[in-house]
Amino acid sequence: MSTKERREREKQQRKRTIIKAALEVLREDGFARISMDKIAERAELSKGALYLYFENKEKLIIEIFWMLMEKLKKKIKDIISSDEKLELEEKLNKLIGMVLDFYSNEVEFFVFMNNALIGLSSDMMQELKKTAVNFSIELNEIMEKLFEEYNQDRYKYSTLEMNIAFRGIIKNFLVEKFFGVYKQEKIRPEMLTDIFLRGVMK
Amino acid sequence: MSTKERREREKQQRKRTIIKAALEVLREDGFARISMDKIAERAELSKGALYLYFENKEKLIIEIFWMLMEKLKKKIKDIISSDEKLELEEKLNKLIGMVLDFYSNEVEFFVFMNNALIGLSSDMMQELKKTAVNFSIELNEIMEKLFEEYNQDRYKYSTLEMNIAFRGIIKNFLVEKFFGVYKQEKIRPEMLTDIFLRGVMK
Amino acid sequence: MSTKERREREKQQRKRTIIKAALEVLREDGFARISMDKIAERAELSKGALYLYFENKEKLIIEIFWMLMEKLKKKIKDIISSDEKLELEEKLNKLIGMVLDFYSNEVEFFVFMNNALIGLSSDMMQELKKTAVNFSIELNEIMEKLFEEYNQDRYKYSTLEMNIAFRGIIKNFLVEKFFGVYKQEKIRPEMLTDIFLRGVMK
Amino acid sequence: MSTKERREREKQQRKRTIIKAALEVLREDGFARISMDKIAERAELSKGALYLYFENKEKLIIEIFWMLMEKLKKKIKDIISSDEKLELEEKLNKLIGMVLDFYSNEVEFFVFMNNALIGLSSDMMQELKKTAVNFSIELNEIMEKLFEEYNQDRYKYSTLEMNIAFRGIIKNFLVEKFFGVYKQEKIRPEMLTDIFLRGVMK
DNA sequence: GATGAATGAGTTTTCATTCAT
DNA sequence: CATGAATGAAAACTCATTCAT
Numbered sequence A, B, C, D: 001m002s003t004k005e006r007r008e009r010e011k012q013q014r015k016r017t018i019i020k021a022a023l024e025v026l027r028e029d030g031f032a033r034i035s036m037d038k039i040a041e042r043a044e045l046s047k048g049a050l051y052l053y054f055e056n057k058e059k060l061i062i063e064i065f066w067m068l069m070e071k072l073k074k075k076i077k078d079i080i081s082s083d084e085k086l087e088l089e090e091k092l093n094k095l096i097g098m099v100l101d102f103y104s105n106e107v108e109f110f111v112f113m114n115n116a117l118i119g120l121s122s123d124m125m126q127e128l129k130k131t132a133v134n135f136s137i138e139l140n141e142i143m144e145k146l147f148e149e150y151n152q153d154r155y156k157y158s159t160l161e162m163n164i165a166f167r168g169i170i171k172n173f174l175v176e177k178f179f180g181v182y183k184q185e186k187i188r189p190e191m192l193t194d195i196f197l198r199g200v201m202k
Numbered sequence E: 001g002a003t004g005a006a007t008g009a010g011t012t013t014t015c016a017t018t019c020a021t
Numbered sequence F: 001c002a003t004g005a006a007t008g009a010a011a012a013c014t015c016a017t018t019c020a021t
Helices: A004-030 A034-042 A047-054 A057-080 A088-103 A109-114 A121-148 A159-179 A189-200 B001-030 B036-043 B047-053 B057-080 B090-103 B108-113 B123-148 B160-177 B189-200 C002-029 C037-044 C047-053 C056-080 C088-103 C107-119 C123-149 C159-179 C189-200 D003-029 D036-042 D047-053 D056-080 D090-102 D107-115 D122-149 D159-179 D187-200
Strands: none
Touching: A004 A034, A004 A047, A004 A109, A004 A159, A047 B160, A057 A088, A057 A109, A057 A121, A057 C056, A088 A121, A088 A159, A109 A159, A109 B108, A121 A159, A121 B160, A159 B160, A189 B189, A189 C189, B001 B036, B001 B047, B001 B057, B001 B108, B001 B189, B036 B047, B036 B108, B047 C189, B057 B090, B057 B108, B057 B123, B057 C037, B090 B108, B090 B123, B090 B160, B090 B189, B108 B160, B123 B160, B160 B189, C002 C037, C002 C056, C002 C107, C037 C047, C037 C056, C037 C189, C037 D003, C037 D036, C047 C107, C047 D047, C047 D090, C056 C107, C056 C123, C088 C107, C088 C123, C088 C159, C107 C159, C107 D003, C123 C159, C123 D159, C159 C189, C159 D122, C159 D159, C159 D187, C189 D159, C189 D187, D003 D036, D003 D047, D003 D056, D003 D107, D056 D090, D056 D107, D056 D122, D090 D107, D090 D122, D090 D159, D090 D187, D107 D159, D159 D187
16 A cells, blocks of 8 residues: 555645646746646646646646645734734734735735636636635634734724725735835835724724 | 828727727626627727727737726826815715725726736736836825825825725725625725724824 | 628638538548648638638538538439429439439548437537437438328338338448448449338338 | 466456446447546556557457457347247347347447447558458358248348348437437337348348 | 738647556 | 556647738
């Protein structure tokens, strides 16, 4: 059975290799330019081989999305559930700092992850949309718990609404950093936390 | 000269016809499915004619983007520079209400504005980025004026930062309304104004 | 409007050109080997151009099938409804002779037309199957009328059953001629008519 | 030598396993969808192993064809050479009944037997043609013997021609039953025998 | 100016066959 | 012997762009 196990491990390894290659293509060429051809070339595999590991392009794309999301989720969870005794404010600072880091210099990742939810009305990408919605829901639940831990009686709005505002502020600063007018300046997590927290508190 | 002018006017008219057609295609088929074929058909023009008015598809996309932006900008300006004597809070409420309206009946516009960034080639993104940056700058100037009119000494952050936060909150509520978890509820402009204003005030 | 008409005529002409090219590919390479590439090459057109005239490969195949069928049907009708006063026996002789002629040296047509009904369980070809079934039904009706014209009270079996037997005998002689043991000999229509007619008569 | 013999026996056993698997795939997925992948999976063998037993896919197909033919041939022989003292008519009834049975439960066999001709490359067809011709010749010899046993001086046509007509009638009733217009009705062997016998008798 | 037929490179996907292990 | 990962040559289909008329 050890052979079988090794095989399985190797298979997982290959999948990771392919996803890594796909991420590189994504990073360099953007979502619209990802093609199975390029991924194969980058992974130093034949086109056909990709289909040994991923049913089709959509499934591969979804796995990329999922992987990035899992990575981000893990980081969020790590911060939220860390033992350190921190004020909510400090936690949010850390959280924002991490998110900014996560996307730093990875415009394409940011675009991809934020637009998976929105665009892509091509039939092919329906499942990606579902995946993105699911992630959004999960993220919501995580943040909800965080908010409930602290001053829960002092919020003016629901955790859902707080969460939407919170993420909106972060996202738009990143958009403006990547594409807009906020290029030169460093985004200060403290500012974002402050705007958000004072905005939603009674 | 009059002939030349008339020509020019006709040309602009044709361009608007094409853009309108493109927006209709966008609304019906989604961003990923806009094709020159369909636009031509919808505009009741030949495919070749499209290229008489727009250098290529990307330029056409940019003009659509620009047109939408201009439309939105005009509405923003109208509200801001209206004679009514209103509190800042009331003005923001009106502004947000208008933006929600603007996109509500035209989800695809919203998708388009967000997706213009991914759906196109990298070369294209450069141009679109410029367009978006320009718009952002303009919008900033408009908002700056608004903020300067009121309580200018009570803000904790720069008008640029305020603007980014403001738009981020609005945008993300729209995203979650159209595609995510905020489906059932109506977005209340007052809430968004409140979160924002209290967040950025000293 | 004359321009439009001319255009339409030219379009039909092109369709014919493509079908003719496809028929040549069919004749030379067999059904399993028809590819859009080869048809395009043979028609001296680009691959893309084929799709200006036929929605997809299946539609093109169906038109080939239909065209061949129409040709055959016309020939059958011509014989059946000819003014000549002939005995049923003589009509059937003529009919069989024509069918043998129609397929002579066109193995691939024969194979294609006979197997369209049967095989091709690929999803893509469902419509072709329907087309083939419809043709079979039409052919039935035509033959039914013929049989009803003559000695209708002397048949032991239904016109449907007669028709099936009739076509079966002809088809299998062709099969054996093309692929089997009846290569050297010329198929004598009189023999087929005789076997059939005496077989089904009271 | 005994080892060698055992080896050979095992090899034949494996071949049968593979053919059985292929037939299962055929039944489930249809002729157009048989792939070496699926056969291997169904046979619980590796794809590579298939090539140890069959030179290539075409050879495998031919062996299936051959195997089915042998099976059918055996059943035909059993009926013809059975000790029962039966009239020719009764024998033919039995024969037809058996053939109808043989295919009825296995529509896909019937499809396969008919489709082997189109589904494959031209090169392949040569081989398959040979196989089919050989089978046809054998079948002819078998039927010849049967016909010679009975009333041999009363036939109007050669045993070859009789055979072709006989099989044509049966085949076409099956085609129309499985795919065409003869769906609802049960095929009565007596009718087929009657049509045939009266058709070929002086 | 306007047309729309034609192009051709690009895209995803399939699958028989091979070969290192 | 046996494996199954990998190949690579198809295949169908799309679409921005060009150009003869």
